[in-house]
Amino acid sequence: MAKAPSKTSNIAMRRQQALASGDPEYQKRRDQLFAAAGEVFRQKGYDGASISDFANAIGIDRASIYYYTSGKEELFQQLVQNATAENVAMVEQVLDSDLDPEEKLRTFIIELLKSYERHYPYMFLFIQEDMARISSRNSAWAKEVRALSQRFDSAVLRIIEEAVQAGRVDARVASPKTISLAIVGMCNWSHRWFRPDGKATAEQIGRAFSSIVLQGILTEPGATP
Template identity: 40%
Template sequence: MKTQRAQGPKTLMGKRRTAAKNESSASYQKRRQEIAEAGVRVFDRLGFQGASISAVAAELGIDRASIYYYISSKEELFDEVIRTVIERNAEMAERIRRSDAPPRDKLHELIVALMKSYGDHYPLIYIYIRENLSHVSDKRSAWSTQMRALNHIVEDAIIAIIEEGEASGAFRAAGDPRVLAYGVLGVVGWTHRWFRPADSALSAEEIGRVYADMLIDGLTRPSTP
């Protein structure tokens, strides 16, 4: 009969990791942040499938065993570097959706805010977009479900704003609001193929304004006969 290796806090290392987290010492948090930043570079360079704890350790120039005191797996590290930004964007989208601003202003603000977030947290969200949830193992299904739920908050916010604009006459009925919302997200998301803050003549926020003006112009321009 096969015995299974204990995981997480049940192992000695897991107990030490949990205790260290609870202490929240400055040195522990500093090293954990350094590991997270190294993880971003490794995920950006190798992708989720190609990344490993060994690669992160090599990035920092430390022994792999040292990493496990702070992070249990590359899955945990991926979650560490991605989740906060995705949650903030979902909260931001919901806040804009619920505001009293006109639909045109809300959609403009949301598009600019999303693009600005991509730039402010570069390359985190681009890594997330490139990876696609299908690249994450089956063991991460609960995590994948949570991430999809956060994505749906952003999608639903855009859909609701477009529907509100159509109902008020601010936007013309240009098509299925969900399809239009996917178009908005596609335009912003496609920047992962070419946008590099260090090399760009325009900031992420400026690019967001260009896209917002273009997309809203398409929703407000009268249909051709």
């Protein structure tokens, strides 16, 4: 005798049908859920957030949340993917702009820090917990984020190579690849200490980072502090 389909499989089927239908009201509600989930993650972090929190944030019961998402992991992954895509668009726009090479580097660093503030804390959670393991995952999400990350890294490298070609960055100090890794690594390490309600805004930190990269921290001997 065949087993009756479970309640979980039924709602998963309904979710897939609703996604495939392109119903604008369904998509609007789903978008509201993802926006609310971002705020829940901001307030409670990944471990502290619950399905009930997401449901309460948009005024539906806990069971109904599964009509819009398979669970917390999907919410987190979609938010990360959206933020990663936004960062790729940002750095590629900077690369294609008419800014001079120095200003491209400065703008990229500032905008990356501002993005981490907008998407706090889930981008930092991704950097801290998942980035090192992303290459071992074979899900569609992992492949998409990996492809986006490669585009991001490529654009950053090209910005630095332009600065080298223009004579604004000395490649004798380090290769463009090493410089790009150093800059992105410096920005990413802010996950250990940055808080949106801290003393300095993301833009202020970004400007400080860009000054460190572009101008260094040492003064000329004998210079007045």
